[in-house]
Amino acid sequence: MAISPSALVLRGSGGTVLRHETDGALTLRRGDEEHRIPLQAVRGVLPDGRSVSVQLRAPGGAQPVVHRVDGVSEAAVEAFAEAVNLALLELPEPDPSTDGATLVTTRNLAESQPPKQPLLKSWAFWLTAPVLTLLLAQSVAVVVAGEPALLVLIWILGVIGWVLTAVSAYTAERAFMMWWLPRHGVTVMAEFAFRIPSTRVYEYTDLNGETHRYRKQYGGSRAEVSYHPRKPATVIGNFSVVARLWVALLALLLCGATLGLFGLLCVIAFTA
Numbered sequence: 001m002a003i004s005p006s007a008l009v010l011r012g013s014g015g016t017v018l019r020h021e022t023d024g025a026l027t028l029r030r031g032d033e034e035h036r037i038p039l040q041a042v043r044g045v046l047p048d049g050r051s052v053s054v055q056l057r058a059p060g061g062a063q064p065v066v067h068r069v070d071g072v073s074e075a076a077v078e079a080f081a082e083a084v085n086l087a088l089l090e091l092p093e094p095d096p097s098t099d100g101a102t103l104v105t106t107r108n109l110a111e112s113q114p115p116k117q118p119l120l121k122s123w124a125f126w127l128t129a130p131v132l133t134l135l136l137a138q139s140v141a142v143v144v145a146g147e148p149a150l151l152v153l154i155w156i157l158g159v160i161g162w163v164l165t166a167v168s169a170y171t172a173e174r175a176f177m178m179w180w181l182p183r184h185g186v187t188v189m190a191e192f193a194f195r196i197p198s199t200r201v202y203e204y205t206d207l208n209g210e211t212h213r214y215r216k217q218y219g220g221s222r223a224e225v226s227y228h229p230r231k232p233a234t235v236i237g238n239f240s241v242v243a244r245l246w247v248a249l250l251a252l253l254l255c256g257a258t259l260g261l262f263g264l265l266c267v268i269a270f271t272a
Contacts, residue, residue: 010052010080013071018052020080024087026054028067034107035067039087041100047081050074054084056100065101107208138266161261168254174236175248181226181236190214190223206232 010018017029026037037054043064046053051070058064138158142150190202193213202214202223214225214235228234239247 010069010072010076012069016069016071018054018067018069018080020084020087026084028054028069032108036105036107037067037100038103039084039091040094040098041103042084042088043100044088045081045084047074047077050077052077052081056104057094057098058101059097059099062099157261157264161258164254164258164261168251168258171247171254172251175244175251177234177236178239178244178247181228181234182238184229185226185236186229186232187224187226187238190225192219192221192223204235208232 019027024039028035043055043057054067056065190204193203224238
């Protein structure tokens with residue numbers, strides 16, 4: 001059986017990406033825009049050293065639209081142009097009046113993808129920095145109090161506290177999503193795709209045509225899921241009210257235990 005080659009991807013200067021998809025179409029990502037160019041819209045791909053140009057079809061006498069990507073390796077350019085031009089030969093003879101530019105669709109990636117969070121806004125920073133600051137302050141306090149032996153206890157409890165904080169934060173976020181996404185997200189039916197040990201994998205398609213996966217331990221041929229409208233990979237299953245209440249209660253208990261542990265650390269450090 002013949003094995004299809006992997007999809008060809010050209011990465012040019014300025015973060016430009018030109019991809020030959022497995023369905024034959026070309027996708028060009030430049031900045032915050034992605035252009036999907038069906039093969040029927042392409043007249044030809046022209047290699048030019050470390051640059052490549054995708055020329056669209058144009059009706060007689062009209063100036064064709066050209067998409068150019070620079071800063072690519074010559075070998076990649078040659079392979080890409082050869083693959084696309086060979087695919088074009090397999091298409092039926094196009095209508096001479098075809099305007100390829102009208103067949104191109106464009107979507108704004110800034111609207112369909114969440115913005116990248118800088119370090120100071122990331123959950124890891126806000127989770128680690130306060131814990132580390134508290135442990136350092138407590139360490140200084142016990143040393144100044146003349147009880148350096150308590151340092152080992154403080155740091156052991158501190159590490160346990162950090163893990164407990166991470167688990168609490170994850171559980172609290174999970175509890176919030178179990179209530180928020182079914183009401184404010186996009187709810188769809190995910191289709192069963194395949195099974196791995198003890199896990200069933202389902203697939204769903206978002207409003208932009210991207211496919212994502214959802215995993216659960218058991219279920220039928222379909223599963224109702226709700227995903228975030230701006231972050232489609234963030235998904236939650238359909239849970240009963242009782243299950244959601246249990247997770248919310250667990251989140252409260254974990255947060256209470258975390259606060260209690262750090263309260264104990266403060267008592268140890270500042271009463272030493």
